[in-house]
Amino acid sequence: MDFTLTETQSLLKDTAERLVREKYTFDERKKIVAADESYSKALWDEFASLGLLGVEIDEDCGGIGGSFADLAIVLEAFGRGLVVEPYLSTVVIGVGLINTADKGDRRKDLLTQVAAGTLTLALAHGEPKSRYSLEHVETRARKDGGDYVINGAKAVVIGGDSADKLIVSARTDGNATDRNGVTLFLVDGNAAGIHKRAYRNMDDRGAAEITFENVRVPESAVLGPVGGALPLIEAANDRGAAALCCEAAGAMKAVNEITLEYLKTRNQFGRPIGKFQVLQHRMADMAMAEEQARSMVYLAVDFANEPDAAERAQAISAAKVQISHSGQIVGRGAVQLHGGIGMTIELVVGHYMRRLTSIEKMFGDIDWHIGRFAAA
Amino acid sequence: MDLKYPERAARFADEVRAFVRKELPAEIRDKVQRRQKITPEDQRTWQRKLCDKGWACPSWPKEYGGPGFDVMERMIFDNICSEEGAPSALPFGELMISPVLFAVGSPEQKAQLLPKIRTLEYWFCQGFSEPGSGSDLASLRTRAVQDGDDWVINGQKMWTSGAHNANWIFMLVRTNTEVKQQEGISMFVFPMSTPGITVRPIVTMDGEHHTNETFFDNVRVPKTALIGEVNKGWTYAKLLLGHERTSIARIGQSKRELRRLKALASEINITGAPLMDHTPFRDRVAAVEIELLALEITALRAIAKGGSPGVEANLLKVKGSEIQQKLTELFMDAAGPYGLPFDPDRGLHDGNEPIGFDEAASLGPNYLMTRVVTIYGGSNEIQRNIVSKTLGL
Ligand SMILES: Cc1cc2nc3c(=O)[nH]c(=O)nc-3n(C[C@H](O)[C@H](O)[C@H](O)COP(=O)(O)OP(=O)(O)OC[C@H]3O[C@@H](n4cnc5c(N)ncnc54)[C@H](O)[C@@H]3O)c2cc1C
Secondary structure (H helix, E strand, O other): OOOOOOHHHHHHHHHHHHHHHHHOOHHHHHHHHHOOOOOOHHHHHHHHHOOHHHOOOOHHHOOOOOOHHHHHHHHHHHHHHOOOOOHHHHHHHHHHHHHHHOOHHHHHHHHHHHHHOOOOEEEEOOOOOOOOOOOOOOOEEEEEOOEEEEEEEEEEEEOOOOOOEEEEEEEOOOOOOOOOOEEEEEEEOOOOOEEEEEEEEOOOOEEEEEEEEEEEEEHHHEEOOOOEOHHHHHHHHHHHHHHHHHHHHHHHHHHHHHHHHHHHHOEEOOEEHHHOHHHHHHHHHHHHHHHHHHHHHHHHHHHOOOOOHHHHHHHHHHHHHHHHHHHHHHHHHHHHHHHHHHHEOOOHHHHHHHHHHHHHHOOOOHHHHHHHHHHO | OOOOOOHHHHHHHHHHHHHHHHHOOHHHHHHHHOOOOOOHHHHHHHHHHHHHHOOOOOOOOHHHOOOOOOHHHHHHHHHHHHHOOOOOOOHHHHHHHHHHHHHHOOHHHHHHHHHHHHOOOOOEEEEOOEOOEOOOHHHOOOEEEEEOOEEEEEEEEEOOOOOOOOOEEEEEEEOOOOOOHHHHEEEEEEEOOOOOEEEEEEEEOOOOEEEEEEEEEEEEEEHHHEEOOOOOHHHHHHHHHHHHHHHHOOHHHHHHHHHHHHHHHHHOEEOOEEHHHOHHHHHHHHHHHHHHHHHHHHHHHHHHHOOOOOHHHHHHHHHHHHHHHHHHHHHHHHHHHHHOEOOOOOOOOOOOOOOOOOOHHHHHHHHHHHHHHHOOOOOHHHHHHHHHHHOOO
């Protein structure tokens, strides 16, 4: 566990924080969220030109060949900015899967495109009945000559509304909840037979329900081992959870700063409301929750790419549980301490609560992670 | 579990249930149960049915046109109506301004206002809070100055919920700046159509327009708009807020939500078994149910005591609001990933299949909006301050 920043990390931090400060003000964000497109392509290009899309991508693919710890710096800044661009789905999940599961020319080609900002990705894995259990896959891919034909439905696919390519999990073998028999396919986002119902999530990120109706892909669309993709999916889920921990830390820090300032400036009964002891204690609890969460971010970052699945699972679950509890304390507390004004959509405070709530519900909720931690 | 009510009460419960099932239009019931937006027309439709039956304004005594229910009947009526998906009464007219009118309204005011509050012809909103005066309500600055036989009002109110649907307002204004804050406040009621009033929407984080800011620019009202005596408004406000707080407890609604939560969690499967059998979740639900049972009995004791609500109003508000929030949190837990898709319309579209499951679209907005219950009606911090004061601290 290293608490100091490397030179690359300091640079990334400056870049990402400046971007958020200057280009992702709350007013700018409102415009992005109000648009028809679920994210700003112009900003995505800017992420690319600043190198933010290629943090974990090898240099020969146009990236900076960094680590998850480097990525964490960007994610924290994006948490502060409540960024809605499909960074999580493309850069954390998509790149992670391609880095570990793909090889050769296609790998190079995909990563190069991601780094350049010309390719967005989304993992279409969760299903209407799977909830958080990762082995639950009912979607089927049937072998037909040299092709696979995919049928099924995927639920709440983060970034799935806009992704150029989907990484789709489907059963090539076995029953709905078998650990074996799941295969990943790389499919064009608008391939024939794909139907999307796009929407925004509570945190304003784009997502979609996606159905696959006889979607035909060649054998070469397979990503990773046939029938053996579950470990890859578990790793991707853990990376997603770890990334959200980083985002949450940024969001909590920001909203705690805003709330603290409000306690000092809002007057009632002839004094700043921060003079009331009950609010002092609540703010103190929020500050402590933020610190506990930040500590667990270090754990999550250390284990995000850990190859030992059992060790990784336990660490990530521990982090996700702490971050989720902290997120509740901070998000709900911030709204309460602001009083009525905290309820309005015009104030950023409620949006932090919305993001922190969403984070809690993605890649496993508290019960799922507590259960996994305890069973380890 | 359910409380034991006496035989007579059980018969009354059956009667109320039969009435609601027969008279409440199914589409309104569905909207209520799915936490969707109830339109003013829906509200009026139900109010008409209640009026016809003689059950409108269930908290009112007979002499003012209420049903004159006793303690047990009121509780049962509220529980059954909520349970069966009837829209809850709008608090402003029936529950807030009316008790003040009973106590200090002039005979003319009572005769003019009460019958129309009962039919919802007069739809009230509440102009108390201001940008600088929320918890510290007594610091309010909206002014009323006497001019001949009239009063002229200038200032701004904040959070006037439903002002965009209301045609009447009751409000607190400053009528004397020379005395202690609480002693220079008066209460007025007048139509929203009075010239000089501007209503601007405030959208809350659930994406919905519930509330407003309201501006008063030389709003001239007759002296008959004054309630009770001049500069006594604070005393009346305290009476009114006691009723507001009691109404925020929403025990019947929480009982309905608890039942629906259990039903939903029995349908949702988690690794092959119903979520409702999943121990950590089941135990969290049970814990809320126990708190709610205690609160129901506390409410019964409060009603039985009679008189205007005292410190028990603070208790009911604090516990009732916290229970409501816990229920929305449990619903979000039950929804899992399907708590994420966000739709400010709460799934109220024509023809579209729901995303995930039937009620899913209402859970996120409802969870967010329910954060308000610990803020409005006097925040829970303020309620606890009052409780500790009555304890002598
Ligand atoms: C959606 C919505 C609808 C509303 N509807 C209406 C309406 O119809 N009519 C109306 O008049 N008002 C309405 N209100 C206003 C509501 O009553 C106020 O928001 C509430 O009284 C709190 O005031 P405030 O928002 O100014 O917060 P503040 O008073 O500024 O409070 C901020 C924080 O400080 C705390 N605090 C303040 N003083 C103390 C203290 N002495 N000790 C400890 N903690 C303290 C509060 O608890 C809160 O956590 C509504 C509000 C909302 C959000």
